[in-house]
Amino acid sequence: MRKSMIMIALVLAGVLLMCGCSQEEVQDNHTGAGQPGPAQTEQQEVEDMRIKSVFEEGKEIPSEYTCQGDDINPELTIEDVPEEAKSLVLIMDDPDAPSGTWDHWIVFNIPADTEKIGKDSVPAGAVQGKNSWEKNEYGGPCPPSGTHRYNLKLYALDTELDLDESADKKAVEDAMKGHVAAEAKLTGTYEKS
Secondary structure (H helix, E strand, C coil): CHHHHHHHHHHHHHHHHHHHHHHHHHHHHHHCCCCCCHHHHHHHHHHCCEEECCCCCCCECCHHHCCCCCCCCCCEEEECCCCCCCEEEEEEEECCCCCCCEEEEEEEEEECCCCEECCCCCCCCCEECECCCCCCCCCCCCCCCCCEEEEEEEEEECCCCCCCCCCEHHHHHHHHCCCEEEEEEEEEEECCC
């Protein structure tokens, strides 16, 4: 009886030891020893470049920049653009719109050395594409109800886009494929009073 108890304990210990090794092997094979996983790589890319404005990440966008105010774009500051960048793309959209994501502002071929986009302005040489209102301009937050999120997404590209002002967000995103060197995002919120 004592011998069989010892045998069972040894077998269990061996099984536990093998399970521990297998988990480590699976983990090493999944992420690669010492290599960052895909999520970590994306996070590092986002940290390479920054976009800032008059509101902080996740905070309310001042009404001046909405349909209840002057409906003009806020000032934006751009930092840490990669040296190899040839142009920048800026897309502002609302993923909480009832009919699906609503595009508020599409700007491409922004000069790569742009450090600031002034309030109510577009950088010289940049092109404004068509937003969801079919207009080539900024359209501020104007949610029909509740609080919506507004994403300002900035992309550094290794090329300029061969598009004109008839391009919408899909055309811009399709043309950007394979050319994104870095990206950054700033999200603000707004609820109509």
